[in-house]
Amino acid sequence: MGRLRGGICIKEFDMERYAELRNQYSRFFYRGFEVEKTPTELKITYHFEIEGLAEFAPCWTFPRPEGGGEPDEKLIFSLGLVELISYWKIACPPQVVVEAGELDEDQIRWWKHLYFNGLGEFFYVNNIKEADPENFMEIRCAGREDSAGTAAAWEKNVPARSISQGVLVPIGGGKDSVVTLDLLRRAGLPAYGYIINPRGATVNTAGAAGLGEGRVMSVRRTLDPNMLELNRRGYLNGHTPFSALVAFSSLIAARLLNLSYVALSNESSANESTVAGSTVNHQYSKSFEFEQDFHDYVLRYLPGNAYYFSLLRPLSEFQIAKYFAGLKQYHPIFRSCNAGSKTDSWCGHCPKCLFVYLILSPFLSREAVRDIFGRDMLEDETLKGTLDQLTGVVEEKPFECVGSRDEVNTAIVLTIGRLEQEHRPLPALLAYYKGLNLYETYQKAGDHYSAYCDTRNLLPDFLMDLVRKYCVETA
Structure with a gap:
């Protein structure tokens, strides 16, 4: 075993x-x-x-x-x-x-x-x-x-x-x-x-x-x-x-x-x-x-x-999701699910699907996110263990290309806040999350990702200006 x-x-x-x-x-x-x-x-x-x-x-x-x-x-x-x-x-x-x-x-x-x-x-x-x-x-x-002189040769022969x-x-x-x-x-x-x-x-x-x-x-x-x-x-x-x-x-x-x-x-x-x-x-x-x-x-x-x-190195997954939410022509066709890659589908049960679902949820209606995945993953209580991995309740994230623990928590708190403002009941996974200590911590922290910008990058200057203009909020 x-x-x-x-x-x-x-x-x-x-x-x-x-x-x-x-x-x-x-x-x-x-x-x-x-x-x-x-x-x-x-x-x-x-x-x-x-x-x-x-x-x-x-x-x-x-x-x-x-x-x-x-x-x-x-x-x-x-x-x-x-x-x-x-x-x-x-x-x-x-x-x-x-x-x-x-x-x-x-x-x-x-x-x-x-x-x-x-x-x-x-x-x-x-x-x-x-x-x-x-x-x-x-x-x-x-x-x-x-290799002696190789770097010097590059400087002389750069196209x-x-x-x-x-x-x-x-x-x-x-x-x-x-x-x-x-x-x-x-x-x-x-x-x-x-x-x-x-x-x-x-x-x-x-x-x-x-x-x-x-x-x-x-x-x-x-x-x-x-x-x-x-x-x-x-x-x-x-x-x-x-x-x-x-x-x-x-x-x-x-x-x-x-x-x-x-x-x-x-x-x-x-x-x-x-x-x-x-x-x-x-x-x-x-x-x-x-x-x-x-x-x-x-x-x-x-x-x-x-x-x-x-090009996206200065950004977080949170900011990318926020920008992507406005590109509605791509919503029916994009896919990130490894389990569903052979059938070009979202499996709706894996960690990657749940991550993408969560990171888009602050920026799209519940109905719009559900339509992308074909099911309401936030009502699936069998995914509580996966949620714990994504949010840092356990030390290991899923071995998938998913965002940081902090930005997943931030996205969840913002989604809860929006649903409560709309006087809508929380789906099962968000109700479960609200009972965790993480909720209070990240509610107090607020959204610090919309204005995030990582300066460790290799972008040409004018593209850095482009990313800042369209993806990085300023106070």
Whole structure:
């Protein structure tokens, strides 16, 4: 039997399994990659191997627009360094041998930092307590390049960056990328959509934003079936830093489209740890720490590629929801539910659904929110445990992309206040919440999110002014 953490079952034997697998399968190889080009496609196949267990050949397929640029081998090699972590985690071999390209000592430290923090949830949920930042992995590289002078070369060869040519926006189908697209529209900047493995919500979002066929790059990422089979057979599995894949792959997409800017939709709320008092963060690769690290890495090792930043970094989920509430054309089509992703629906029962329901509730009528989800989640008393996770009654938030504990509490208190002003009865979850000590605390604190602005960001100045104008209230 296992026990639950963050709604996820933790198997008691996983730490022993971790040690056993590392002993049995001690080396992971990044053998190389193949690039196949046709007039219309760029296909990249990576080759990985867990020695003595299995070989893997995942693929990425990008469209090649006519007259587009070409990504260089270092960028393609780098995407493989992110992709490999999904396969390494099957047995967590202590040694990773990189044969596909060159890394210097600083790069090795950078990648180990990303892997360890990006796998924080994986280690935590699988009860792998013995993993530490130094010894969980040794990266060996057949050839190590000398990076001396690389940064200086960047300064001399930086291309002309014209944001007026357009901005690439990764579209996930949720409210955040919608807000980014709408803000860029207000700024008069052409947006280009970037979609990995298109589904209903991502395609519909691009359509609602007015992005025609030539303004959307849809790519296919194909997992190797050997990994899926090993997962089925009980080898180690869990969360990996998917947003790091978005980061590196979006630079390839931007190069193919001849664009010099990539605008993510990650907010400041992503910086909060999932487990209180720890560094375990489901959203690590959406955090500002990763954004800054990625920016510095590209500057030093991948010069000439697009400038990567998150347009929503100064904002909280609360402010994003407030802005999104006014974009009613997107309300019927946006989706953020992982459980319902295959059917392009809201399941109406998971932590992500409840979070989005709560964060929109101060800004939309009860009927409008109910219509989005197809049911009144606030009347579902089986979700009390999930509510406790989202508000901080328990130390672990759900392992989902959800906002901070403080802003969830703020949203709930404001919703209660509005319903009481309207002399409407409180639904079951809000009546339950009003009986908690949290209610009095956050009622006294009031709304301090509408005027919130995180200055730790990489926004160009004029876009910072845009975000302040439309999303940050002033006294």
